Amino acid sequence: MKRYFTARMLGVHILALLTIVACLALSRWQWTRAHVHTSMSATSGEFTSLSPLGNYLPLGSVGAQTEVQGTWSRSGRFFVTERPTHGPSLINPNRGSTAVVSWAVPIGAWVCDVLILEDGSAIGVVRGWSENPQAVPPAKGMATVAGILQSSEDADYVSLVLLPELLTTNLVLSHSDVSVHDGYLVSSQPPRGLSAVDPIYTAAPKTSLHMRNVIYTANWIFFALLIVAMWLRVVRDSVKGAITL
Amino acid sequence: MATETKSINGAWTFFKYMAFIVGIALAVLTFVALPYEYLLGHGKTALTTAAWTAHGWLFPIYLIATFNLSLKLKWSTGKTLLIMVAGTVPLMSFVAERKVAQEIN
Structure with missing residues (x-):
């Protein structure tokens, strides 16, 4: 039994176990x-709810029209830069199809503010697009915002040509002092001086499996099995004295 | 001893071919498919997905070939792992193949 647990053999055991765990992870x-959310369902999303705090936005609420009431946060202003007019023309929700980036469109920024709701939670709002976002005064006071709910942007949907900053819940959170709901709201009625942003989702997305990643999943399991086989072989041969570690 | 030489030769041939195939595949994927998908903005196409997937299965065969040869040539674990990892770095498997060829000849 001792032969299986010499110092070198322990090293092999630890290395094998670590790599197996890594492969499975x-x-x-x-x-x-x-x-992935490859396409949108035919029916327009029926609003169910904002995400419960600390949870993901329910898929059924993505692309849904909603109206929220609250007070604009004093320090919630931020920009999502490198966005063409109307926003998502460089976002590609239908993976596999060509992401078209037109160089002719002017590049500006999404002007965002954080709206603090009546229950003390908050949500990020894309208020509109501007080529000169610095000139847009921050939102203040109370407001009722009608818009379309979106989930965090995913790097996989975005053409890497311009490497734009992504609008994620984490980005909203970094500009908020209170808990935020997952996703963000794209305002349907931009204030004066801003043009409307087209939301990525106007209906709930459908989930489907991306074949490449399914196969990679199998690859990693295969790697784990391969390591098990190598491990057994190395242990057997070194105990027999056929190899020295 | 003749059978042992024969089995080393078999393992070496297996390794040599796999190192070559994986080397070419990874080089094409890195220097053609990746720029096509991301720099030219075509995204994941059926053809590039097929190519990546094929590489995903060729690479484990390269690992098997390396492991098989390592047993025949009684390599240390570290050396075996190094040659396996070489298969993940573009063009590195060609270098690994040269090194092993020097050892064999």
Whole structure:
């Protein structure tokens, strides 16, 4: 028994176990990446709710029309830069199809503010697009905002040509002092001086499996099995004295 | 001893071919498919997905070939792992193949 637990053999055991765990973790990661929102459902999204705090925005609420009431945060102003007019023309929700970036359109920024709702929670609002966002005064006072709910932008949807900053819940959170709801709201009625942003989703997205990542999931499981086989072989051969570690 | 030489030769040939195939595949993917997908903005197409997937299965075969040869040539674990990792770096598997060829000849 001792032969299986010499100092060198312990090293082999630890290395094998670590790589197996790593392979399985990577397999799991690919499996989550395999689930993508490829297309929108035919029916327009029926609003269910804002995300419960600390939870993801329910898929059924993505692309849904909603109206929220609250007070604009005093320090909630931020910009999402490098956005063409109307926004998502460089976002590509239908993965696999060509992401078209037209160089002719002017590049500006999404002007965003954080709206603090009556229950003390907050949500990020894209108020509109401007070529000169600095000139737009921050929102203040109470407001009722009608808009369309969106989930965090995903790097996979975005053409990497311009490497734009992504609008994610984390970005909203970094400009808010209170808990924020997942996703963001794209205002349908931009204030004067801003043009409307076309939301990426105007209906709830459908989830489908991305084949490449499904196969990568299988690859990682195969790697884990390969390591098990190598591990057994190395242990067997070194105990027999056929190899020296 | 003749059978042992024969089995080393077999393992070497297997490794040599796999190092070559994986080397070409990874080079094409890195220097053609990646720029096509991301720099030219075509995204994931059916063809590039097929190519990546094929590489995803060729690479484990390269690992098997490396492991097989490592047993025949009684390599240390570290050396075996190094040659395996070489298969993940573009053009590196060609270097690994040269190094092993020097050892064999």
